[in-house]
Amino acid sequence: MTRTALVTGAARGIGLATVKLFLRDGLHVIMVDNDEDALSQAAADLENVTTLPCDVSDAEAVATLAAGVDRVDALVNNAGLADFGPIEETTFDRWRRVMATNLDGVFLMTQAFTPHLKDTKGAIVNIASISALRASTLRVAYGTSKAGVAHLTQQQAVELGEYGIRANCVCPGPVRTKLAMAVHTQDIIDAYHDAIPLNRYGQEVEIAEAIVWLCSSKASFVTGQRLAVDGGFESTGIGLPSLRA
Template structure:
């Protein structure tokens, strides 16, 4: 069934779990329809079943590797045939390899770039013809690692820094088509992956370094994404929104000094 004229459609990549799935729920709760994409087919099937139970007949799940131009183009053609419009694109799909520069193979480097950067380029390019019909928004999901360097992130951090500049390039070029483009840079977030790979020591380090002294939630990132796609952000384009508890603002600020200040 085609959506009513007032029903907006959001396409979200990497939406089988985590921030992508939380974003799908944000849009659905506000009357949007959503297209959820992921290359992890089993997890996507489970997520699609959850969304269908929660919001019947308002979501479409599609297996798609965003680094493959043919798959991306086929996906957009399916969305156009089914719903005839795209109002928001959330380029959330991302992968990571955490190794030192000298230990990162070219294959690993390309694996990260292909999804994190090429995927955003391909999806944006494919969705522009539908986005421009009524005006729309693109939100790219970078990382605090794209704003500040850290250990073991030569491929991941570089891909996210490039994505931030790509967003600015998009904003300048697509404004004339009625498409706004912004980027979210999440700090540490309570995702399933973080829970698996962040040791107690790493979590303590993050809590000490972040002014709000905690990880963010997937829902808090989704709220930022939703805002940038909404009419309330109609004059916002080309911007980087760090949803990070103050992590980037603190820079190299010493946690001990912040603790001492909090006692005043």
Template sequence: MSKVAVVTGAARGIGLATAKQFLAKGWSVALIDWDQAELDLACGELGSEAQGFHCDVSDEVQVQAMIAAVLARFGRLDALVNNAGVAEFGPIEDCDFATWKRVMATNLDGPFLCTQAAVPALKEHGGAVLNIASISGLRASTLRVAYGTSKAAVIQLTKQQAAELGEYGIRANCVCPGPVRTKLAMAVHSPEIIAAYHDAIPLNRYGSEDEIANLITFLCSEEASYITGQVVAADGGFESTGVGLPALRE
């Protein structure tokens, strides 16, 4: 029986790229998303070892039902990739409590609820939890008080999971993407923003969805069997530069 991965936020972007890489490596994949139309479109191209499951990861009842449905379909669970997330940017004074709660519900409650629901199945064979945080969880930036705080919390959640679940053979790691060339990013990043990111990143470019997926699938694989509790920035060196004023490079 092939190994089974659950990938949340899998209808597009990094989640879909990750699902495709798992499939290419011989895994079966449950793609989870709240956008049914996009999910159906994505799954229509992936073959019989992939199936979509509609779920809002911030809803405990839906999450429990989703994990049960995945197990009924595939019979086991070996990796959970908590990728689903929302981003709402703006000044601190404009971030009302409803916005704060909405961001936290998906970005932090989602990984907590999905992992809680998946642990019994992961215990059966040992397995991996892979949480997607962000470079914004490692270093502060303007206009993302809720987003950055939620991702910093995901980093700590990962360490808690690693510390407590290791005795069951369950590994937990966290990937922090830097700027990634997704359709959404390219639609909202102006030429000036793109140029500024390039100047601040040592590799002088955005990452790709596949580059992030490479790291995710590796950390969920047997090749990473002794790696847990780690936070890895896939960011072209962005976090390592500190202040990183471009003028100081001259």
């Protein structure tokens, strides 16, 4: 039977790049996103995919989604919401919106699809962020939610390992997405140049390659890990403009 991957946040960015790599490797892919129009557009030129709109923060919607899916070998919890701002200006409503998608969504999706993953001895990959591993300004909700995802991944690995299910977490560093390039000033780009040992942003496909590898048999003894795919960003201290080449 054809292996099946389910990817949330699949309509764009890292999620869509991951979908394409799974397809390259011969898997059927279930594409999930809460933006139905963007999802349809993203899938228009793809073969061997199924599109299922769903808000992963909605427990009932997730339960309905899981009930309509027969098989999942790899679950990629990629759907996320970015909301940056100072602690003093982060209202509880903003806090809850970020937590609902970024953390609650990972919990709900994994819980709902655990029976499927038991059947296939499948793999879970949760997408956190370098902000899960190192704090930075304006990310009180986002960074905290992603740190929760990183720990939740270890909980999943510990509890689900006895069923042959592996759970790992990918923590992307700065990635050259259309959104990032639209909002990052030259000062921000220069600061990242100094702080990232490889002296560049990552590409969406580079993150996707790590995700697909963790879902594959090549990573069959890897579980409970938090993999920073960040060009070495986590290993550095605070960058100093005077040190830039």
